Amino acid sequence: MTTFIPARRHAELGPDFFDPVRPADFPQTVLRHRDQRWAERIGLGELSEAEWLNHFGRFAPLPGSLPQPLALRYHGHQFRSYNSDLGDGRGFLFAQCVDPIDGRLLDFGTKGTGKTPWSRGGDGRLTLKGGVREVLATEMLEALGVYTSKSFSLVETGEALYRGDEPSPTRSAVLTRLSHSHIRIGTFQRLAYLEDTENLRRLVDYSIANYYPHLAGASDPAAALLEAVVQKVANLGAQWIAAGFVHGVLNTDNINITGESFDYGPWRFLPAYDPDFTAAYFDETGLYSFGRQPDTLAWNLTRLAECLVPLSSIDTLEPALNTVWPTFRTALPLAMLARLGLEPRSEDDNNAFVTALFGFLTASKAPYEQFFFDWRGGALSAQRAAQSPSTEFYASDAFRPVANALEAFAPTENVNLAHPYFARSNPRTMLIDDVEAIWAPIAENDDWSLFHQTLREIGEMREAYGVKI
Structure with a gap:
C-alpha cells in the first residue's frame, strides 16, 4: 500500500x-x-x-x-x-x-x-x-x-x-x-510590479529547489530557471498543436512554471486543421487562436524574462529566452510522430514530414483526430486507413507527399495496433458537440451514464497509446 x-x-x-x-x-x-x-x-x-x-x-x-x-x-x-x-x-x-x-x-x-x-x-x-x-x-x-x-x-x-x-x-x-x-508567470509579475526584489529572489530559489533541483548551484539562478521554464512551456505548445487543442485563455496567470497545462475554461479541440480556430466567444480578434498559441506562449515567456532582470542581466536572460523557438521547432515534429507511434529520423526528415502533413490538412480539411487515429504506425495502418470514414481524403493528390513520407518512418515498440481501440472506425473525440451531448442528459435527467462511459473510452484510448501516469 x-x-x-x-x-x-x-x-x-x-x-x-x-x-x-x-x-x-x-x-x-x-x-x-x-x-x-x-x-x-x-x-x-x-x-x-x-x-x-x-x-x-x-x-x-x-x-x-x-x-x-x-x-x-x-x-x-x-x-x-x-x-x-x-x-x-x-x-x-x-x-x-x-x-x-x-x-x-x-x-x-x-x-x-x-x-x-x-x-x-x-x-x-x-x-x-x-x-x-x-x-x-x-x-x-x-x-x-x-x-x-x-x-x-x-x-x-x-x-x-x-x-x-x-x-x-x-x-x-x-x-x-x-x-x-x-506558481505562475503572474506570480513573478506581481513581485516585479511591486519592485520586491527580496521576495522575487526567494521565489526563484523556491522554484529551483522544488521544481528544478538539477539547477541548484547555478551561477545565475534566474537565467537558469528561465531557460528551464522556456523548455517546458515550448514543449507544452508543441503538445497542444499535436493534440489539436485550443486552450482559449492564455493569460500569463494561466501559464505555470512547470509547463503544465491547467485551468480550463472555454477550451476546444479542432474539428479540422484551422490556424484561426478560436475557443472563446469573447476572443474577438483571435489572439488565442489555435495557430497563435506558440506565439502567445513566447510572448508570455518574455514577460517572465522581464521580471527576472533585477536578479540577472538582459545579456544573460536573452539567450535563455531565445531558446523558445528552437525548442518548439524540435518538439513539434517529435510530438506529432509520438502521436502516430513512429520513430523520429533526422531533423530534416522530421520537419519535412510535418510540413507535408500540415499541407495536406490545410488543403483537405480532413478530420484532425481521425488522421492520427487512422495512421497510427504509419504504413502499418494502410489497410486500416483504407477502411476509414476519411479514406476519400487519403486518395487525393494532396495526401501523396504524406503517404511517401510515412513510408520512411518505422513504428515504435509501443505502437500497440493490436489493442481493441484501433479496431474502431472512429477515434474517441472531444469536440464541442461531444461535450454538449455528454452534458445534456446530466442537465435534463441527472443521468451520468454517458459521462462515465466517455471516461472509460478515454481510459481505453490512454491505454492504447501507452500513456503512463
Missing part, C-alpha cells in the same frame, strides 16, 4: 505570497468524479467516500499538510492588458504532497471553493458544467500525451448559480486539481 507523504512547502515562502482563507460551507456534497488512479499513486486510494468528501468537499485538512487553505497572490496580463488586481478569487491551494513514485512535489488546487480577498465581487463558485468540462479536458489531454493537471475530484455542492453564459439557475460544483505547481 502506498503511503501518503504530506508537504506544506508553499507556506515556507511566507505571508507575502498568500492569504489564509476558509472554504465555503456547501449545502451538500455529492461525489461526481474521483481520479482513483492518481489517488492510489499518492496514497489516498483507500479513502472511503465519506472521507473523500470530508477532504475534497468540506476541505478538512489532509493530515500533515497545510492546516488552512491558502489563496495565492499573483498578477497577470489578460488579453495583453496588465491586471494588478488578480489572485485566487474562487480557489485556493488546499494541500501539498510528495509523489512517492518520482519524489516530485504535488499541489491540490481548487476551483469553486468560495470567496477570497481576490474575488473582485464574484461569488467564488464553479458551475457543475464547468467542472464536467474540466474533467473531460484533462482526461482527454492526458490520453493524447499532453502534460496536464489532473482533475482529481469533482463534487456537486447543491447551490443554484446564475451565469450569463449558461441557462440559469445552474448547478454548482467544486473541483480539486492535482498538479506539480500553481
Whole structure:
C-alpha cells in the first residue's frame, strides 16, 4: 500500500505570497468524479467516500499538510492588458504532497471553493458544467500525451448559480486539481510590479529547489530557471498543436512554471486543421487562436524574462529566452510522430514530414483526430486507413507527399495496433458537440451514464497509446 507523504512547502515562502482563507460551507456534497488512479499513486486510494468528501468537499485538512487553505497572490496580463488586481478569487491551494513514485512535489488546487480577498465581487463558485468540462479536458489531454493537471475530484455542492453564459439557475460544483505547481508567470509579475526584489529572489530559489533541483548551484539562478521554464512551456505548445487543442485563455496567470497545462475554461479541440480556430466567444480578434498559441506562449515567456532582470542581466536572460523557438521547432515534429507511434529520423526528415502533413490538412480539411487515429504506425495502418470514414481524403493528390513520407518512418515498440481501440472506425473525440451531448442528459435527467462511459473510452484510448501516469 502506498503511503501518503504530506508537504506544506508553499507556506515556507511566507505571508507575502498568500492569504489564509476558509472554504465555503456547501449545502451538500455529492461525489461526481474521483481520479482513483492518481489517488492510489499518492496514497489516498483507500479513502472511503465519506472521507473523500470530508477532504475534497468540506476541505478538512489532509493530515500533515497545510492546516488552512491558502489563496495565492499573483498578477497577470489578460488579453495583453496588465491586471494588478488578480489572485485566487474562487480557489485556493488546499494541500501539498510528495509523489512517492518520482519524489516530485504535488499541489491540490481548487476551483469553486468560495470567496477570497481576490474575488473582485464574484461569488467564488464553479458551475457543475464547468467542472464536467474540466474533467473531460484533462482526461482527454492526458490520453493524447499532453502534460496536464489532473482533475482529481469533482463534487456537486447543491447551490443554484446564475451565469450569463449558461441557462440559469445552474448547478454548482467544486473541483480539486492535482498538479506539480500553481506558481505562475503572474506570480513573478506581481513581485516585479511591486519592485520586491527580496521576495522575487526567494521565489526563484523556491522554484529551483522544488521544481528544478538539477539547477541548484547555478551561477545565475534566474537565467537558469528561465531557460528551464522556456523548455517546458515550448514543449507544452508543441503538445497542444499535436493534440489539436485550443486552450482559449492564455493569460500569463494561466501559464505555470512547470509547463503544465491547467485551468480550463472555454477550451476546444479542432474539428479540422484551422490556424484561426478560436475557443472563446469573447476572443474577438483571435489572439488565442489555435495557430497563435506558440506565439502567445513566447510572448508570455518574455514577460517572465522581464521580471527576472533585477536578479540577472538582459545579456544573460536573452539567450535563455531565445531558446523558445528552437525548442518548439524540435518538439513539434517529435510530438506529432509520438502521436502516430513512429520513430523520429533526422531533423530534416522530421520537419519535412510535418510540413507535408500540415499541407495536406490545410488543403483537405480532413478530420484532425481521425488522421492520427487512422495512421497510427504509419504504413502499418494502410489497410486500416483504407477502411476509414476519411479514406476519400487519403486518395487525393494532396495526401501523396504524406503517404511517401510515412513510408520512411518505422513504428515504435509501443505502437500497440493490436489493442481493441484501433479496431474502431472512429477515434474517441472531444469536440464541442461531444461535450454538449455528454452534458445534456446530466442537465435534463441527472443521468451520468454517458459521462462515465466517455471516461472509460478515454481510459481505453490512454491505454492504447501507452500513456503512463
